[in-house]
Amino acid sequence: MARFCAEILATGSQCTQFARKGQPWCRAHADPRLREKNADTRQHIARVAGMDLFSVACTLGKTAYELRMKLTTPLHAEAVLDAVLARLDQLTEEQSWVESGSEEPQPSDPDKSHQNSGLHVVPMK
Numbered sequence: 567m568a569r570f571c572a573e574i575l576a577t578g579s580q581c582t583q584f585a586r587k588g589q590p591w592c593r594a595h596a597d598p599r600l601r602e603k604n605a606d607t608r609q610h611i612a613r614v615a616g617m618d619l620f621s622v623a624c625t626l627g628k629t630a631y632e633l634r635m636k637l638t639t640p641l642h643a644e645a646v647l648d649a650v651l652a653r654l655d656q657l658t659e660e661q662s663w664v665e666s667g668s669e670e671p672q673p674s675d676p677d678k679s680h681q682n683s684g685l686h687v688v689p690m691k
Contacts, residue, residue: 571595576607576645607642614649619657625650 571581571592583592595601614625629646632638 573601573604574608576604576611576642578608578611578645603642607645611645611649614646614653617653622650622653622657 569585569590571583571585571594572590573581573592573595575581581592581595583594585592586596589596591601595604610625614622617625625646629638629643629650633640633643
């Protein structure tokens with residue numbers, strides 16, 4: 567029975583190619599460097615959800631530069647840019663709530679790791 571490649575792509579979906587005989591990966595993902603690049607891109611996409619506007623802008627610039635210099639593949643850049651655009655939509659929505667002064671609740675902070683560590687977030691003055 568044929569098996570599919572075990573690699574999870576940068577977009578979060580599983581590779582649909584057939585695995586090589588005796589290996590869990592297809593021919594394209596047999597290279598460990600490519601699998602590491604996919605893992606790095608997935609981690610970067612996961613961090614985008616907690617970024618502020620400055621970090622999002624830096625990520626946009628870095629991704630555009632890497633794509634222009636051909637340091638990353640278009641699919642990896644597209645996955646990062648999709649995550650960044652979703653975060654920009656969230657930030658824009660939060661800003662519109664603040665400016666309108668509506669009673670709408672603010673979205674919860676996606677990074678709740680400080681709650682379990684005993685650290686308290688204190689706004690700067």
